[in-house]
Every structure is written in structure tokens, then in C-alpha cells.
Amino acid sequence: MVAGLVALILATLFAGAALYISLVEHPVRMDLEDAPQLAQWQPSYKRALPIQAGLAVLGGAAGLVAWYQLRDWQWGAASLLLLANWPFTMLVIMPTNKRLMALAPQEAGAVSRAMLRRWGELHGIRSGLGSAASLLFAWGVLAIR
Numbered sequence: 001m002v003a004g005l006v007a008l009i010l011a012t013l014f015a016g017a018a019l020y021i022s023l024v025e026h027p028v029r030m031d032l033e034d035a036p037q038l039a040q041w042q043p044s045y046k047r048a049l050p051i052q053a054g055l056a057v058l059g060g061a062a063g064l065v066a067w068y069q070l071r072d073w074q075w076g077a078a079s080l081l082l083l084a085n086w087p088f089t090m091l092v093i094m095p096t097n098k099r100l101m102a103l104a105p106q107e108a109g110a111v112s113r114a115m116l117r118r119w120g121e122l123h124g125i126r127s128g129l130g131s132a133a134s135l136l137f138a139w140g141v142l143a144i145r
Contacts, residue, residue, distance in 0.1 A: 004066035008137040010059030015130035022127040034108035078136035
């Protein structure tokens with residue numbers, strides 16, 4: 001039961017951080033001019049990376065422990081959704097991240113703006129994965145007898 005509660009807390013923290021970025025931070029960033037937009041994204045990304053990565057891995061691992069202990073499908077499914085953020089980020093989002101990090105703010109323009117717009121769309125998928133995992137973990141907690 002403890003592992004399940006830990007998984008729920010970590011997944012909810014992940015989802016909350018991802019939703020904040022998707023619904024608050026990134027839309028405001030997109031209202032900036034090109035150079036400040038990129039200059040704001042770069043340090044924000046560096047700070048968010050270890051937090052979100054750690055929450056996804058630890059929450060997914062705790063969920064797998066809960067699945068092993070309880071054998072209810074919600075725990076396994078939620079863990080896979082939360083852990084799916086890693087390959088999705090590495091394979092789909094990381095190429096854009098690397099290109100954005102390689103640019104100097106004075107090089108920002110239409111291309112960096114388009115990449116940041118696409119980055120926001122892709123990050124929305126991470127928000128969805130984390131939210132779905134949180135809901136399944138909550139269901140698992142409520143289903144424990």
C-alpha cells in the first residue's frame with residue numbers, strides 16, 4: 001500500500017509540473033519576442049529536466065512495486081504511462097530540445113519560434129501521460145480493499 005501511495009504522490013507531482021508548464025508557463029513564453037522567448041526557455045528546460053525525469057522514474061518504479069504487491073492492472077498500466085515519458089522524451093522531444101539549446105538567443109527567429117510551438121505541443125503529450133497515470137494510480141488506491 002505504501003508503494004501505491006508513493007506512486008500516486010510522485011505521479012501527481014509530475015502531472016502538476018507538466019500541466020503548469022503546458023497551461024501556464026509555455027503559453028506566456030510564446031507571447032514574448034523571439035530572443036527573450038528562447039532565453040527564457042533554455043534555463044527553464046535545464047531546471048525542469050531533472051525534476052520531471054526523476055518524478056517519472058521514481059513514480060513509475062513505485063507503481064511497479066505496487067503492481068507486484070497488489071496485482072491490480074491499474075498499477076501496471078499507470079506505471080507504464082508514467083515511464084513512457086522517458087522514451088517519448090528521448091526519441092521524440094529530445095531532437096528539438098538539442099536544437100533549441102544549441103541556439104544563442106540572438107539567433108532566435110521564426111525557426112526557433114516554430115520549434116518552441118512544436119515543443120509545447122509535444123510537452124502537452126507528457127502532461128497527458130502524467131495525468132492519465134495519476135488518475136489510474138488514484139483508482140488503484142481507491143480500489144484497495
